[in-house]
Amino acid sequence: MLLLTASVLLSCVTEKKSTSVAAGPGESAKDYLTIDEALSALKIKEAAFQPARFPPGEQKLPRSFSPPYRSIKPLKLFDNLYFTGTATVGSYIIDTGEGLVMLDTGVGDEDAAMMVEDMKKLGLDPSRIKVIFISHEHFDHYGGVQYLKKNVCPDALVGMSLTGWNMLQTVPPEWAYIGPRPQSVDIYLTDGMKIKIGSLLILFVSTPGHSPGCMSFIFPVTDNGERHVVGIMGGSAVWPTQTETRLYKSSVEYFRAFAAAEGCDVGLVFHPRESDFAALRTRKPGDPNPLVIGKEDFDRVYLEKFRDRYRKMLESGGLPPYPQI
Numbered sequence: 001m002l003l004l005t006a007s008v009l010l011s012c013v014t015e016k017k018s019t020s021v022a023a024g025p026g027e028s029a030k031d032y033l034t035i036d037e038a039l040s041a042l043k044i045k046e047a048a049f050q051p052a053r054f055p056p057g058e059q060k061l062p063r064s065f066s067p068p069y070r071s072i073k074p075l076k077l078f079d080n081l082y083f084t085g086t087a088t089v090g091s092y093i094i095d096t097g098e099g100l101v102m103l104d105t106g107v108g109d110e111d112a113a114m115m116v117e118d119m120k121k122l123g124l125d126p127s128r129i130k131v132i133f134i135s136h137e138h139f140d141h142y143g144g145v146q147y148l149k150k151n152v153c154p155d156a157l158v159g160m161s162l163t164g165w166n167m168l169q170t171v172p173p174e175w176a177y178i179g180p181r182p183q184s185v186d187i188y189l190t191d192g193m194k195i196k197i198g199s200l201l202i203l204f205v206s207t208p209g210h211s212p213g214c215m216s217f218i219f220p221v222t223d224n225g226e227r228h229v230v231g232i233m234g235g236s237a238v239w240p241t242q243t244e245t246r247l248y249k250s251s252v253e254y255f256r257a258f259a260a261a262e263g264c265d266v267g268l269v270f271h272p273r274e275s276d277f278a279a280l281r282t283r284k285p286g287d288p289n290p291l292v293i294g295k296e297d298f299d300r301v302y303l304e305k306f307r308d309r310y311r312k313m314l315e316s317g318g319l320p321p322y323p324q325i
């Protein structure tokens, strides 16, 4: 159903633009949106939204997400992919050749500011951030958007799922929904949507279960010119209810199907530990990239970690039936 909805939406959009993207001999028709097409198609919905106002009140972050933050030393992971973040959560930055794309933004002002400084250390100009895609509607993923828009890249577009944005309009500012929320969204990400920005072609897959609006990402990168495909599951933990755990289970297998079709051979997460990147730091010229695990292990190792989580949750028994928000 989700796929059907997305394909209908995409076909409406591409049909409208089809005169400018005629396929040449041997070429298949374009199946992605340019950033302008993504905007024009979805702005219509935004007019219907009146973002709720949230009281500024005291909102305390969980301890592990509170400052002071310890930066994971920023890293270049591939020719065009970088990581900045803390020991708790971080962002991936893709250099598209036509601006930077940032995936997630950290917890809030402090760690977003730190990540901006870390980007400079990597030789990236943070003012070139053109688009920010948010994996899901939890504070440790959207929290830096306001800081970035105010201080670093005011013209950057913000994309997240419509479900996620709806959640941010309606869920009280507590628990996983505290911290500074995005003030507007420019692009509503839908299941199966592809967007092209410069050299980046990124595919979005709806993977609810960790949160209702959780989106996962698939995109190619290069390592010394060699093509690989990254898959990032947008949410990590399983939420302890029957409904969400079963949704999570379906989402892992749903994402697996897209990852297999696209040939994912690199699996990343938004909550990496320092040790996840240790082998990369000691990599010598000519060594293979240790983040490339291969297509088989993407399923057998990377996705299996997510499967372990829902299995343990289901085995624990006694889960309440419905989401507790």
Ligand SMILES: [Zn+2]
Pocket (backbone or CB within 6 Å): 136, 138, 210, 211, 235, 236
């Ligand atoms: Zn989350």
